[in-house]
Amino acid sequence: MAQDTLVIDIRLWLNRLLKNWYWFLISCFVFGLLGIYNYFSTTPEYAVNARIMLRSHDSESPLEKVEMLQVMGMGGMKQTADEIAILTSRDIMTQVVHDLDLQSRYYKKKNLRWIGQYPSRDLTVEYPEMFLDTTKRFVKISLRVRKNDYLVRVRYGLWNFSSHRVTDLTQPFNTCAGDIHFTLHTELERGDRYNITTLPILPAVDMYNRMITAEAIKKESNVIDISTTTDMPSLAIDFINREIELYNIDAVLDKNIMASNTAAFIDERLRLIEKELFDAEMEVEEYKEKFGIVNLEREAGLYLQESTEYRKRAAEIETQINLINYVADFVRDDAKFDNLIPANLGIADATIVSLVNEYNHLIMRKLRVQRTASNENPVITNMTTQLAILRENIIISIANVNNTLTISKADLEKRFGSVEQQRVDIPRQERQYIEVARRKQLKESLYLYLYEKREENALTLASTVTPAKIIATPQMHPTALEPSLKIIFIICVLLGLGVPFVGIYLYYFFNNRLSDDSKELERKTKMPVGGVLVQNHHGEHVAVREGVNSVSAELFRSLRTNIGFMLPSFTKHPVILVTSSVNGEGKSYVATNLAISLSLLNKKVALVGLDIRKPMLAQYLGLPSEGCLTSYLADDSYAVDDLVVSTEFNNLDILPSGIIPPNPNELLQSDRLDQLFVELRQRYDYVIVDSAPVALVSDTFQLSRIADMTVYVCRARYTTFDLVDFLNQVHEQKRLPNIVTVLNGVNAKNIGYGYGYGYGSNAKKR
Numbered sequence: 001m002a003q004d005t006l007v008i009d010i011r012l013w014l015n016r017l018l019k020n021w022y023w024f025l026i027s028c029f030v031f032g033l034l035g036i037y038n039y040f041s042t043t044p045e046y047a048v049n050a051r052i053m054l055r056s057h058d059s060e061s062p063l064e065k066v067e068m069l070q071v072m073g074m075g076g077m078k079q080t081a082d083e084i085a086i087l088t089s090r091d092i093m094t095q096v097v098h099d100l101d102l103q104s105r106y107y108k109k110k111n112l113r114w115i116g117q118y119p120s121r122d123l124t125v126e127y128p129e130m131f132l133d134t135t136k137r138f139v140k141i142s143l144r145v146r147k148n149d150y151l152v153r154v155r156y157g158l159w160n161f162s163s164h165r166v167t168d169l170t171q172p173f174n175t176c177a178g179d180i181h182f183t184l185h186t187e188l189e190r191g192d193r194y195n196i197t198t199l200p201i202l203p204a205v206d207m208y209n210r211m212i213t214a215e216a217i218k219k220e221s222n223v224i225d226i227s228t229t230t231d232m233p234s235l236a237i238d239f240i241n242r243e244i245e246l247y248n249i250d251a252v253l254d255k256n257i258m259a260s261n262t263a264a265f266i267d268e269r270l271r272l273i274e275k276e277l278f279d280a281e282m283e284v285e286e287y288k289e290k291f292g293i294v295n296l297e298r299e300a301g302l303y304l305q306e307s308t309e310y311r312k313r314a315a316e317i318e319t320q321i322n323l324i325n326y327v328a329d330f331v332r333d334d335a336k337f338d339n340l341i342p343a344n345l346g347i348a349d350a351t352i353v354s355l356v357n358e359y360n361h362l363i364m365r366k367l368r369v370q371r372t373a374s375n376e377n378p379v380i381t382n383m384t385t386q387l388a389i390l391r392e393n394i395i396i397s398i399a400n401v402n403n404t405l406t407i408s409k410a411d412l413e414k415r416f417g418s419v420e421q422q423r424v425d426i427p428r429q430e431r432q433y434i435e436v437a438r439r440k441q442l443k444e445s446l447y448l449y450l451y452e453k454r455e456e457n458a459l460t461l462a463s464t465v466t467p468a469k470i471i472a473t474p475q476m477h478p479t480a481l482e483p484s485l486k487i488i489f490i491i492c493v494l495l496g497l498g499v500p501f502v503g504i505y506l507y508y509f510f511n512n513r514l515s516d517d518s519k520e521l522e523r524k525t526k527m528p529v530g531g532v533l534v535q536n537h538h539g540e541h542v543a544v545r546e547g548v549n550s551v552s553a554e555l556f557r558s559l560r561t562n563i564g565f566m567l568p569s570f571t572k573h574p575v576i577l578v579t580s581s582v583n584g585e586g587k588s589y590v591a592t593n594l595a596i597s598l599s600l601l602n603k604k605v606a607l608v609g610l611d612i613r614k615p616m617l618a619q620y621l622g623l624p625s626e627g628c629l630t631s632y633l634a635d636d637s638y639a640v641d642d643l644v645v646s647t648e649f650n651n652l653d654i655l656p657s658g659i660i661p662p663n664p665n666e667l668l669q670s671d672r673l674d675q676l677f678v679e680l681r682q683r684y685d686y687v688i689v690d691s692a693p694v695a696l697v698s699d700t701f702q703l704s705r706i707a708d709m710t711v712y713v714c715r716a717r718y719t720t721f722d723l724v725d726f727l728n729q730v731h732e733q734k735r736l737p738n739i740v741t742v743l744n745g746v747n748a749k750n751i752g753y754g755y756g757y758g759y760g761s762n763a764k765k766r
Contacts, residue, residue: 094205212226241473
């Protein structure tokens, strides 16, 4: 049962939509025009993509150089997310905007579209000095070239507007944004139109930052995809190229700064070690000359063999002590507060190496911030405080390590002394020579180590390999993303079909009146529909005449036939009560034409006007307004013959209601009314009663005792659903006999009644 209801509903809505097909056609046409306008007025936007790969280290450098870069904090795997943050940082974006002069965007009207002008443009707006660096509000300039002058409209911020007629654009003129003028790069033609938008530097940077998207092509990948969507592809290509270039320059600059500071430190230490090494060599030479030693190694071979390990370990400890002392001297030097400490020169202690690396990274951040901020900046002050704390931590760590190394050295010397005791036979000068030679060896070892690091650092300075390798240069996708003809077509079709559908749906959803569809009346009532009548556009009360074959006449004949089938078979000389819910639904019109239609069957018909509160029947038929029906009901002296008025229609008599009585309800309950209808049944084949609306007064309910059938008239687009519910209540309570509904006032185009052929000479009448 539910499926049947669903099918009926779908069919109903299909009928409603088909009846309003022209709205869909109009809507599709209108939205089609809007879609065409949108397509030809929207500036095309294209996708621009580039791809770079971050080098984890310089693949062309030898292994020693790679290790050196890692020691200095410049090698190893790069964190892609951090590099993306640097690539799209505000500093780099600001530099790109300044370098490419992108605070102002220029557009020229071409047909319906605004086309961006980059890199070449027809003109350039010139603002007052320092205006672009200091302005806090946007400027929008509209320029139109006319026959003898130029119309310039300027908007400065949200509320400042000014309009100017200028004869010479190259001469300054005063606007709400200050004095401006233009530099012309080509001759402007009449009718040319330009739009120029200038943003403050920070909003401009933020706008381009939102336009450019940089992300790794997949998780934990060093390949970054840089993309954007723009209406000026050449601008986007230059922007991305410059962004990558500045990123590489910034990275190389940071690397060179660290390498230069390391080189200066190593050179300084080499000069000191070279002097100490020379002194140690002179000491060895003087000792050999003094004691005549020729080949100490051969003479002390056994001792050296036993004490080699101790000397080696002692040299390592002494080297570590010297290195940390060098670093301590460097850190304690206040003049070198902002200089980079060599990240690691071979110090074995991980704590010192970690603190030095942290100190260097903080120095690099401070130098980077100092490029765009003053020393009074809170960020600089905070970094300076952190650096001071780190210096103290480094000094403390060096002191702790120095104590540890000193203890280790003392322990080693103790063990070495025990070995020396076993060589008491070795001459004193040999032992002294060994001490002198050991000092020389320590200085020589430190000198060679620092010299090697200096060469590696020189290789780093000479390296020009950039950290970002371009593997796909910025390119424009050949097909425009917007406007998409396919998408516009789909949207226009959806809107063209959807808007009328929604409108029709809302109309029927909020409509509380019966429509032209008789099936709706069937669904909402529990009684049969006897017929459908078209709207009376001609104003004539009589629609049925002999020889007239109009749509209205044929529909009344159909109603007549249906009523004949619906009357009980045993009913003779039936009394048919015609009523409605309220005035204006056409009950008198239906009663009159139904009576005329029955009279055309050569049946004697009486039309009784029992709407005695508002009698209109005689007026509709053009009869004298006087009548005796109410007088008959109130006075026994009146006879039935006194009530009957003949009409122009054969076999049709009318009983007008007469004067309006003061007690209509009581008159309708009198026995005289019953006697009247007994008499009428004997005289006439059909008795049609025009009664009062049942929703307004109860008069009609008093007539149910004398009626065999009730024709209940509803009117399309007039009768509300509340009145239909009232009709259902009347039917359920059986207050009127054998109710048959009639839908009046239907549009002839919507009843589906075919009249493509004629009906005699009167076929064209209503």
